[in-house]
Amino acid sequence: MAIERGNDSPLPPTSPANITAVTNGTGTGAGLAPSNANYRLRLNPNQDHRADTYDDLGMEFTPLLFSSLERYLPPNLLDVPRDTKYKYMRDILRRYSTEGERTREQKHKEYRQKIVSNYQPLYRELYTMNPSMFFVQSFLKAFNANEKNKDESIKSIMSEPSPGVYTFDMLQPRFCEMLLSEVENFEKWVHETKFRIMRPNTMNKFGAVLDDFGMQGTLDKLMEDFIRHISKIFFPDVGGYSLDSHHGFVVEYGMDRDVELGFHVDDSEVTLNVCLGKQFTGGELFFRGVRCEKHVNSETYPEEIFDYAHAPGRAIIHRGRHRHGARATTSGHRINLLLWCRSSVFRELKKHKKEFLNFCGECKREKKGRLLHSVAAKKKELLVGEGDIAS
């Protein structure tokens, strides 16, 4: 699977040429397609099927991938024992991922294991999802609504200051403080032990990957129980309903840290970005329209220009392909929590759809242009026809 690698040179926000596709550089974006005809999958998922959980079987591939893939199994396999389904899906995945990728994933697992078995967390309570401790009342209330009203209740706490960008209050101040201290504690440990850690992505030189020091379970829950629901409502065109893996990290800005972040797209379908604090000036995000791979460097239209100022505890959520960057943090320290959420199913489906991707601003324009053109041609044809009749 080809993964775009980011380069580290920031670009002026007004000039999208050679925009950076920023990745975490581990090459773990998965895709699913059996190359062998004996292994069949359905084209469309069975949305009503309640998939099994595979948490205890996640040695080779991430367990969420199995739950997500299960809905694509042929009907006669949906209700067979879990082990049978597991083996069937594992064989498909093995055909798809290369030996090299599997070795890289194994190495990454060992790297995580080494950290987790040596690092002593400061706040154990951060390592299990605890909604009432993490989230503000409005957010909790929106998600506690009964299933019938849930979409409406989630929509009611969201603002959409620019098309495709949503903001909402999310994290409690105490939770932000605790997470900041935990990250500081982790960095202190890294410094003292001289452990060589991987930075969050190809553009940030500071910050830490939360998944690498034990928070993967918490962030899995955050994605599964909250972000997937939000994304299902607002981002169905990029597989928001089928998010099945994530990359969770914090980024740190200040005069002695990363100062700004160049214009880029994320290696995600949906990105959640929450400001944790502390005190800072600057650091605004700038957005410049959503683009597919083909149009990533195309021009920006005035209606796509949007700037956003971070505030502690407040979240912003957008498509990963929404071009953006962060302006310089001019004083103090800004630390943000990022969750890049991915859908392997969407990535696979996208490969088969070569043009007019629904989410891309430029594809939409092209589509509209062609439609207008064909309507005009049809009109002309009809007029000529009428002329023939009249003469």
Ligand SMILES: O=C(O)CCC(=O)C(=O)O
């Ligand atoms: O600094 C920010 O708030 C944005 C970070 C970001 O866009 C990213 O890490 O992908």
Ligand SMILES: [Fe+2]
């Ligand atoms: Fe980003």
